[in-house]
Amino acid sequence: MLRVSGLLIALLATVGFPGNERTPAAQRQEIQNFVRAYAEAANRGDVTAYIEMYSKRPDLIVVEDGEITRGWDKLRDNANATLGLEGRFKISVGTMDVINLGATRAIVVFPFVTTITTEQGPVQQHGAMTLVLEKSPQGWKIIHDHTSTEPAKAE
Numbered sequence: 001m002l003r004v005s006g007l008l009i010a011l012l013a014t015v016g017f018p019g020n021e022r023t024p025a026a027q028r029q030e031i032q033n034f035v036r037a038y039a040e041a042a043n044r045g046d047v048t049a050y051i052e053m054y055s056k057r058p059d060l061i062v063v064e065d066g067e068i069t070r071g072w073d074k075l076r077d078n079a080n081a082t083l084g085l086e087g088r089f090k091i092s093v094g095t096m097d098v099i100n101l102g103a104t105r106a107i108v109v110f111p112f113v114t115t116i117t118t119e120q121g122p123v124q125q126h127g128a129m130t131l132v133l134e135k136s137p138q139g140w141k142i143i144h145d146h147t148s149t150e151p152a153k154a155e
Contacts, residue, residue, distance in 0.1 A: 024100050027098075027100055027103070027106065028098045028100070030140065031096070031098050031106055031108050031133060031140060032096050032098065032108075034053070034133070034139070034140045035093060035096055035108055035110065035131070036093065037049075037053070038050070038053050038142075039091045039092070039093050039112075041053065042089075042091050043089075043090050043091055045082070047076075047079045047080055047082065050079055051072070051075060051076050051079050053140075053141065053142055054072055054075055054141060054142045054143075054145070055072070055134060055136065055141035055142060055143045056072045057072075057143055058071060059143075060072050060075065060142075060143060060144070061144055061145075062075055062144075062145040062146075062147075063145065063146045063147065064145075064146075064147045064148075065147065065148060065149055088116065088117045089114055089115065089116045089117065090114070090115045091112055091113075091114050092112060092113045092114075092115070093110055093111075093112050094110050094111035094112060094113075095110065095111070096108050096109070096110040097109045097110065103135065104134060104135040105132070105133065105134055105135070106132075106133045106140075107130065107131070107132050107133070108130070108131050108133065109128065109129070109130045109131075110128070110129055111126065111127070111128050111129075112126075112127055112128070112129055113125070113126050113127075114127070114149075125149050125150070125152075126149065126150045127147060127148055127149035127150060128147075128148055129145070129146070129147045129148075130144075130145075130146045130147075131144070131145055132144035132145075
């Protein structure tokens with residue numbers, strides 16, 4: 001019995017006491033809140049808030065419908081090209097699937113709908129996004145982004 005107690009104490013010392021570590025449910029909620037804030041920053045046209053959600057790691061890769069953007073500086077340049085478009089589009093995020101990869105990494109996959117205001121009226125574009133996230137001292141950051149949209153339907 002003493003040996004089992006010693007093993008239990010050693011195990012708790014190694015992994016921490018129950019309740020001290022972040023639970024997967026709490027991590028999932030943090031990530032869902034992060035994704036909602038990401039969409040809100042895009043919807044307000046807040047380029048600074050939007051790009052600050054991405055890691056400044058040199059190996060950052062963003063893939064959008066077959067186009068690859070490498071690095072935070074190029075992402076910033078692309079995001080700055082959208083200045084002045086606030087209010088012309090709105091991103092709505094669907095149900096998020098969060099895959100925990102430990103305390104500091106996760107993958108989140110979700111459908112989205114972008115509503116774009118045109119001279120002919122609103123147009124919706126459906127798609128899906130995969131974000132690979134890493135927890136930094138500043139909070140969750142995107143280290144990889146893959147976005148795909150459905151092709152336009154012929155009318």
